[in-house]
Amino acid sequence: MKIKDRLILGIVCGLAGNVAKMSLMSLAKKRNWAEITGPEKSAGMLLPAHRAYSPSGKIVGTVADNVVATMLGVGTVYMLTFTGKDKALLKGFAFGEATWVSFYGVLSTMGATLVGPLSPKTVLCEMVGHAVFGAAATLTATTLGDPALFRNTEQLPVSAPLQAPQLNDRST
Numbered sequence: 001m002k003i004k005d006r007l008i009l010g011i012v013c014g015l016a017g018n019v020a021k022m023s024l025m026s027l028a029k030k031r032n033w034a035e036i037t038g039p040e041k042s043a044g045m046l047l048p049a050h051r052a053y054s055p056s057g058k059i060v061g062t063v064a065d066n067v068v069a070t071m072l073g074v075g076t077v078y079m080l081t082f083t084g085k086d087k088a089l090l091k092g093f094a095f096g097e098a099t100w101v102s103f104y105g106v107l108s109t110m111g112a113t114l115v116g117p118l119s120p121k122t123v124l125c126e127m128v129g130h131a132v133f134g135a136a137a138t139l140t141a142t143t144l145g146d147p148a149l150f151r152n153t154e155q156l157p158v159s160a161p162l163q164a165p166q167l168n169d170r171s172t
Contacts, residue, residue: 002146006077009145014073017096017137018066021129034125035118039065069133072099076137077145085150088138096134100127 003009021038028034043052043061051057076095080088142150 003144004146004149006081006149007074009141009149010074010077011070012073012144013076013137013140014070015066016140017073017076017133017135018069020136021069021133022065024132025125025129028125028129034122036122038126038129041065042068068103072133073137073141076134077141077149080138080141080145081149085138085142085145088142089135092134092136092138093131094134095138096130096132097127099134100130 003012018038025034025037029037039058039061040052041061042064043057046060046064047057052061072095076092079091079095083091
């Protein structure tokens, strides 16, 4: 049975993508490739930095990270609705990287979170994690989503040619 509701499908896709991203980042932290994970960074949006690493801070961070992931999952489903599900994996990678730059790059430097990466290797792990998120989310959408959600998605031109105004023949 396929999921027919875009919102529900988006929530499922976001959570599936986040499981993949969190698993990768957890492995990266255990292997000392990354100093922080997404939930710790997300906790820093809501708590002082020193509390983000506490047990209750990790719970807050995990909830916040999953809430953001569900919103991005909904965005992923609508992106596929408007652009079609062809080349979904590539679109997922691109969407994941766009969210990485937006949330981790722009918003983090503007002070959205008080927890930040300490090294380039952590930033690179986050980049890979977000690509994996996007790929897993689009794979979930195309696998679990009803095909009717992605039908009739005509590629629209970026710009339409301008039409010259028609002059009235009685203008003399």
